[in-house]
Amino acid sequence: MDVRVLGAAAPDPFLSAADLFETEYDLEWPVRVRVRDDPDERTWAGHYEDYHVLNISRQAATSVMARELALHEFAHMARYEESHPSHTQSTEEVLFLALAGRSVERHKLIHCYQIANHMKDIYADDITLSLTSATKLLTFLESQLAAAVADRPTTDGRPESTRLTAAADPDITAVNAAFALALVERHDLVGSDHPLYDFARVAGDDAPDVDLHAFKRRFKSLVADPTESDYRKTLVDVTRAYAVHSGSWPAAD
Structure with missing residues (x-):
C-alpha cells in the first residue's frame, strides 16, 4: 500500500x-x-x-482512535475497489425510488443518508473487525450512545421533559442504537448485559415510532455478498421503513 x-x-x-x-x-x-x-x-x-x-x-x-479510524477507512476503500454494491449504489437513486411522489422533511432525508452510511459501515467493519480488537470501537459506540441518551432537557427548574434524548433527534438516535447493537451482535462482541443494551433501551423508549429491534435485525442480517439489485431493494426498504413511520408520508401535490 x-x-x-x-x-x-x-x-x-x-x-x-x-x-x-x-x-x-x-x-x-x-x-x-x-x-x-x-x-x-x-x-x-x-x-x-x-x-x-x-x-x-x-x-x-x-x-x-487514529489507527482504528484509518483502518476503518481503508476498509471502505477496499469495498469500493471490489465494487461492493454497498459502496457503489447511489443513495440519491435509492431516495428517488423509495420516496418518489412523497413529501419528506429535510431532516428526515438527512437521516436517510445516515442510514445508508450505517449499511456501508456494516460492510466496512466486517473487514475492520477481522483485523483488530473491538475494544476501542466498543468504547466509542458506548460513549456516543451514552451522550445522546443522557442529554435531558430542563426548563427553568420545571420538571424534566419525558423525552430522554434532547439534543439529538430521538428517532435517528434509536436507529443509531440499532446499528450499534447489530454490529456487536453480528460479530459476537459482547453479552446481553453490556451497557450498550441499557442505552439502546432508553433510546428506543424515547422514539416509540421507531422499531429499534426491526432496524437491528435489518442491519445485522445484511448478507455478505448481495447482488446490486438485492442491495438496492434492501436499502429502499430500510429507507421507507424510516420515512413512513414519521408521519411525513402524504401524497405529493
Whole structure:
C-alpha cells in the first residue's frame, strides 16, 4: 500500500494501520491522508480516478482512535475497489425510488443518508473487525450512545421533559442504537448485559415510532455478498421503513 500523509500530523497511526491492513487485504490505488481543521468531520473516504483520499480531522488524527479510524477507512476503500454494491449504489437513486411522489422533511432525508452510511459501515467493519480488537470501537459506540441518551432537557427548574434524548433527534438516535447493537451482535462482541443494551433501551423508549429491534435485525442480517439489485431493494426498504413511520408520508401535490 502506498500511503502518504499530507498535513501536520504524525504518520505513525496511518502507516501502522496500513501494515495491519496488508496482513489480509490490499489496495490497488494509493492513499492520500489529508488532515482537516474541522473537528466535526471526523473521518471520511473520497475516491477519485486513480487514488483514494482519507480525510481526517486534526482532532481525530491525534486521538487514541487514529489507527482504528484509518483502518476503518481503508476498509471502505477496499469495498469500493471490489465494487461492493454497498459502496457503489447511489443513495440519491435509492431516495428517488423509495420516496418518489412523497413529501419528506429535510431532516428526515438527512437521516436517510445516515442510514445508508450505517449499511456501508456494516460492510466496512466486517473487514475492520477481522483485523483488530473491538475494544476501542466498543468504547466509542458506548460513549456516543451514552451522550445522546443522557442529554435531558430542563426548563427553568420545571420538571424534566419525558423525552430522554434532547439534543439529538430521538428517532435517528434509536436507529443509531440499532446499528450499534447489530454490529456487536453480528460479530459476537459482547453479552446481553453490556451497557450498550441499557442505552439502546432508553433510546428506543424515547422514539416509540421507531422499531429499534426491526432496524437491528435489518442491519445485522445484511448478507455478505448481495447482488446490486438485492442491495438496492434492501436499502429502499430500510429507507421507507424510516420515512413512513414519521408521519411525513402524504401524497405529493
